[in-house]
Amino acid sequence: NAGVMQNPRHLVRRRGQEARLRCSPMKGHSHVYWYRQLPEEGLKFMVYLQKENIIDESGMPKERFSAEFPKEGPSILRIQQVVRGDSAAYFCASSLNPAITGELFFGEGSRLTVL
Amino acid sequence: AQSVSQHNHHVILSEAASLELGCNYSYGGTVNLFWYVQYPGQHLQLLLKYFSGDPLVKGIKGFEAEFIKSKFSFNLRKPSVQWSDTAEYFCAVNGNNRLAFGKGNQVVVIP
Numbered sequence: 720n721a722g723v724m725q726n727p728r729h730l731v732r733r734r735g736q737e738a739r740l741r742c743s744p745m746k747g748h749s750h751v752y753w754y755r756q757l758p759e760e761g762l763k764f765m766v767y768l769q770k771e772n773i774i775d776e777s778g779m780p781k782e783r784f785s786a787e788f789p790k791e792g793p794s795i796l797r798i799q800q801v802v803r804g805d806s807a808a809y810f811c812a813s814s815l816n817p818a819i820t821g822e823l824f825f826g827e828g829s830r831l832t833v834l
Numbered sequence: 835a836q837s838v839s840q841h842n843h844h845v846i847l848s849e850a851a852s853l854e855l856g857c858n859y860s861y862g863g864t865v866n867l868f869w870y871v872q873y874p875g876q877h878l879q880l881l882l883k884y885f886s887g888d889p890l891v892k893g894i895k896g897f898e899a900e901f902i903k904s905k906f907s908f909n910l911r912k913p914s915v916q917w918s919d920t921a922e923y924f925c926a927v928n929g930n931n932r933l934a935f936g937k938g939n940q941v942v943v944i945p
Contacts, residue, residue: 761937
């Protein structure tokens with residue numbers, strides 16, 4: 720049973736370009752979360768999605784960031800017009816039913832470097 | 835909103851030493867508590883979790899944690915660490931259907 724798959728693992732972009740990060744949840748999981756990790760800052764919640772719905776985006780910057788989880792295909796975190804401050808590791812996690820288990824299963828992360 | 839505090843971000847100790855990592859949380863509702871571990875270059879993995887019942891929770895690799903409701907704490911312990919326990923450890927609390935994480939403890943075990 721494959722775990723949470725994220726790609727690309729490493730992404731380099733120049734300022735002003737777009738970054739797209741993909742996440743395929745574990746089989747059977749319909750709840751997806753995106754977190755951002757900066758050194759010595761832990762993981763910061765960004766967004767929580769279910770299939771075709773954004774449930775909670777309170778951690779997303781208001782501009783340039785967007786996320787989706789379509790009916791078919793992976794969840795995508797999109798960062799437009801990247802700036803150096805966007806450099807970080809972005810982790811995706813999935814859950815079967817967070818209200819019951821609470822446990823999240825994490826992918827290996829996508830490390831974005833903005834030059 | 836829930837929040838989690840972890841102290842002593844960097845911990846260095848020798849093999850066979852005992853480890854205790856503090857975790858304090860704030861959340862007004864019923865909490866579920868977790869400790870995750872991130873080994874170098876790997877993804878986060880669940881060490882243990884508390885939902886209800888016995889406040890002393892045993893996890894994988896000899897780790898345990900104690901939930902003390904009156905102190906809003908969920909400290910992680912291991913009596914005797916090994917070099918392979920070198921990793922970053924994150925405490926998390928579940929509320930509003932998402933996990934809030936602390937800043938983590940970077941633990942280095944010297945052989």
